[in-house]
Amino acid sequence: MSLTPLSIILALVLAWFAVGLLGLIAPRNVAWVGRTLFPLGAAMGLAMAVAAVLAIFGATETRILAIGLPDLPMHLRLDALSAFFLALIGVTTTGISLFAAGYFRGGDGTAPGLMGLQYHVFLASMAMVVLADDAFAFMVAWETMALSSYFLVTTQHRVPEVQSAGFLYLLLAHIGAISLLLCFGVLQGGSWQFTFDAMRAADLAPAWASVAFGLALFGFGAKAGLLPLHVWLPEAHPAAPSPVSALMSGVMLKTAIYGMVRVSFDLLPHTQWRWGVVVMVVGGLTGLFGAVFAAVQSDMKRLLAYSSIENIGLIFSGLGLALLFRGMGMGTLSALALAATLYHCLNHAQFKSLLFLVTGSVMHATGERSLGKLGGLLRHMPWVAGMALIGTLAMAGLPPLNGFVSEWLLLQSYLLTPSLPHTLINMLAPLGVAVFALTTALASYVLVKFFGVIFLGQSREPTAPPARDAGLLERAGLIWLAATSVLLGLLPVLVLRALDRVNLELIGSSLGERAATWWSVMPLSSERASYSPLALGIGILVCVALTFLLVRRLYHGRIRLCTPWGCGYPQWTPRMQDTAEGFGQPIRRVFEPFFEVQRQTPTAFDSAPKYRVVVTDRWWGLIYAPIIRLVQMLSRWVSFLQQGNISLYLLYSFATLLTLLAFVL
Amino acid sequence: MLKLSLASQLIHFGAALLLLTAFAMLTQRRVLSLVNLFAWQGLILSVSTAVVAYSSVQHHLYVSAALSLLLKVILLPLILRRLLKRLNVRWDNETLLSVPTTMLVGIVLVVFAFSLAQPIAELSTSIARSTLGIALAVVMLSFLMMITRRKAVSQVIGFLAMENGLFFAATSATYGMPMVVELGVALDVLVGTLILGVFFFQIREQFDSLDLQHLEQLKED
Structure with a gap:
């Protein structure tokens, strides 16, 4: 195996993974995880950026890795577009990893070592998303990315707001992933070959191409935060630790852009x-x-x-x-x-x-x-x-x-x-x-x-x-x-x-x-x-x-320090x-x-005046709240099945058994 | 020829007795008597398996018969009786649904089982093939018994009786399952009973009773 950019990048992806695993040796040791492993990860990010820049100006490389399901090897491809995004990932993570090295401390959340693993798996999966050249590899990397970032978001998993923010993120990530899965299903165009090469070759009717495009827009839009699928962003970012927010906002959202460009410019040739x-x-x-x-x-x-x-x-x-x-x-x-x-x-x-x-x-x-x-x-x-x-x-x-x-x-x-x-x-x-x-x-x-x-x-x-x-x-x-x-x-x-x-x-x-x-x-x-x-x-x-x-030179020394005019107010506090x-x-x-x-303004006679403004997103009430109500209603119906009575449960299985037997008869 | 028909008559007789015990269990109030009935059922099962083994010269069925004798007539009733003694529920009565209704439902089930077994029995070559319907009926009646009971112990007995029915179906339709499977099932039943025994103590500790009605409190609202 010669030393091509693709092999260097794959080695770096593996190295990220290894760095993450090393963190499990002493998960509570901040000095080991923070001061040693994260800077290592940062160095790898820099190396990846360099390799990717070389790859942009080099020829397109493809490789088939024999991992995954039987008869479904992973197809990888490093072309200019993926190299550009790899460079983006590399450059940005260098800075974020360096910062994270000094940022993470012990606490009541996830242990630093475990977090290091999640963090580096997150990085590796983002690189794999960009490299994937068939739908299976892409979806596996995409979902790994969603899951690892979910765990990173819920680092403070004992806080209820963080739990619900994490859930919202995971839910939208999965809805988006389903849409992408359907999109790839349409893109293969009846050839049942799920490599991107087959999708490029597939001759889709214009209507089907539009369907595929719409599904891609929905799926990648959910990840990127496109209206009205943006609701997870303002919840998940405050919940996550800052380096994770930086990574998600700075880098992960870009993988959605990458996917959108890949599908709409590359896999769908007739725009x-x-x-x-x-x-x-x-x-x-x-x-x-x-x-x-x-x-x-x-x-x-x-x-x-x-x-x-x-x-x-x-x-x-x-x-x-x-x-x-x-x-x-x-x-x-x-x-x-x-x-x-x-x-x-x-x-x-x-x-x-x-x-x-x-x-x-x-x-x-x-x-x-x-x-x-x-x-x-x-x-x-x-x-x-x-x-x-x-x-x-x-x-x-x-x-x-x-x-x-x-x-x-x-x-x-x-x-x-x-x-x-x-x-x-x-x-x-x-x-x-x-x-x-x-x-x-x-x-x-x-x-x-x-x-x-x-x-x-x-x-x-x-x-x-x-x-x-x-x-x-x-x-x-x-x-x-x-x-x-x-x-x-x-x-x-x-x-x-x-x-x-x-x-x-x-x-x-x-x-x-x-x-x-x-x-x-x-x-x-x-x-x-x-x-x-x-x-x-x-x-x-x-x-x-x-x-x-x-x-400094001409005006220096002529500054006069005195109390400024107070506009008639005798007292000033920083709260003003x-x-x-x-x-x-x-x-x-x-x-x-x-x-x-929702605004709450004090009256003139309040002894403890309070001003409160709550600004909420209309989209929530327009789209999400009705869906939530529908789901809750359906769940209430289903919950009639649960009565806690063991005889009833036995009766359910008995009735199922009899029905099935009668069906066989 | 005469010998064969005698064996087949014996097997049919055993099957009838099995069905009878199943009905008896369905209507028995006393927990202790349920255990005795279960032991009787095991004995009948064991004897009829031995008869099948003798008439069809299937030697491994003798092992099955001995196994069920050991397990279902001696070991499991012993364990259950000790359990009842230690839980101090030997003389417990159970409130049942009205007995005639249960019986009527049971009869419907038997008819259903027979009509279900008819086409399957045609395919079988075993001498005991016509008893397949009874075996299925025993399974269903035991299931019905589990549904109608409130006490945890009687539900376990219903579960074990269901296994009896399955075992009987296996011997009557195909001269028994492979030895490995039979051993495995026997061991499962034994271990299952032991584990359920532990659960009884846990349930009683939690609710001061073995009445499963109390488990309804566990439901999430």
């Missing part, structure tokens, strides 16, 4: 443009919904969970755009939209993981998740705050960081929709652009709130002991992810070259060598639009440096700062019909 419209609309609505809901959250991890929904919405709308262009036979534009989409996947993995890890550090330092009790952490946790600032700027889509590049590319491809040969879409396209712009703007608003309430101002809980900054390993993880965010923003050429390979493979056309140079990015032509991240970055750096120098609820209030008012709001 219909209507699919693109559906995906675009659903994605756009999901994005807007996520952004609006993120704005009114007061739990920092719920806020990030809704923000993940928003980003998934953006990614899906980009995917829909790529499908639309492809269905219309416009290869280059489709390549642009797909490149922007996949680029955003990579970026979101970096900054969202970074921010989830930041919440982990904040929670360790203060024990608080509620934004209403945090504040002023900038002084106590300068490292964490600095990294959080990079993460928020990147996610808000500000140049020269990575969020800007992908959102800009996405916007460029949106702006090209007028060239579509279809009037109705041409008329609807501006609406899509507006929704996209609104979503990204709201996202920035959310991030101002996130950073401002947590790190700026003064601590809202004066009694809390001063928070301590993150430890060395945690810091290393944060720095890694912040650095990748900056690098991906400054050197988009690296990513776009890789994405050209993916585009050539999936769509058959690419943006070309000229689209991106070290110095600038010109997606189509220099007359239309171009962006030079390095120049902009250097410009911003120079401006900041000059301002800093001006303030703007709160998360207050900051989100305008959005709550503007988007009133989105929410179901």
